[in-house]
Amino acid sequence: MSTKAETIASHSTAVLSFSQQLWESGAATYAEILRHPFLTGLTDGTLSKDAFRYFVIQDSHYLRAYARALSLVSARATDPEAVALFAGHASDAIAVEKELHVSLLHGLGLTAAAVDAAGSGPTTTAYASYLLGVCATGTYAEALAAVLPCYWVYRDVGRELLTRSSPDPLYAQWIASYGSPEFDAVVESVLAVTDGLGSDIGPSERVRCHEHFAVTTRYEWMFWDAAYQQLSWPI
Numbered sequence: 001m002s003t004k005a006e007t008i009a010s011h012s013t014a015v016l017s018f019s020q021q022l023w024e025s026g027a028a029t030y031a032e033i034l035r036h037p038f039l040t041g042l043t044d045g046t047l048s049k050d051a052f053r054y055f056v057i058q059d060s061h062y063l064r065a066y067a068r069a070l071s072l073v074s075a076r077a078t079d080p081e082a083v084a085l086f087a088g089h090a091s092d093a094i095a096v097e098k099e100l101h102v103s104l105l106h107g108l109g110l111t112a113a114a115v116d117a118a119g120s121g122p123t124t125t126a127y128a129s130y131l132l133g134v135c136a137t138g139t140y141a142e143a144l145a146a147v148l149p150c151y152w153v154y155r156d157v158g159r160e161l162l163t164r165s166s167p168d169p170l171y172a173q174w175i176a177s178y179g180s181p182e183f184d185a186v187v188e189s190v191l192a193v194t195d196g197l198g199s200d201i202g203p204s205e206r207v208r209c210h211e212h213f214a215v216t217t218r219y220e221w222m223f224w225d226a227a228y229q230q231l232s233w234p235i
């Protein structure tokens, strides 16, 4: 039986691009994400507004941390185009929090003050801490592998959900934003940067990249699950 490192190394010599190799580490979780009742409830309109409210509030907190993580990815990049790409995405994450969430929050009867008062929940805090930890202390490739599911999972979920949309206008608005051609172009640019790194990465760093990708894909599932259950701090 081959070890995890040998399996990953054999993929790296196969025809798969680096991003496709990483995707394999999160593929089983991605299949579960599509089946999660939060997402099926978005498209059939049965998701409770309280669960969606929780999600939008927590996503505001998440996007603040995500912007800081992307700034760290930008600082670790050496290619000037990648530096500019991730710095731009960090700035965009702040803008998304302001624009998309302001309109969604308004539609949900929430205010920015309510978002601040709710604070970052347990799953948001854990996910954000993991991202920031890897981006601050890992290599550039590790940082990229950790943030990649945030782009890629949302793009693919957006695409998938767009085929079904939602009878609920607020849910349809959220689905349209991640299923848009503009977001697709953003994700493709990050996948191109990821694939450009593939041959420069050593075996142990490659294993860590796969671990980060698998963990943050799991956190994506957990983020929707936390909203579905409206998880709060136990103490």
Ligand SMILES: Cc1ncc(CN)c(N)n1
Binding pocket: 059, 062, 063, 149, 150, 151, 154, 220, 223
């Ligand atoms: C939790 C989470 N993950 C990813 C995304 C898309 N950037 C998001 N808005 N929120």
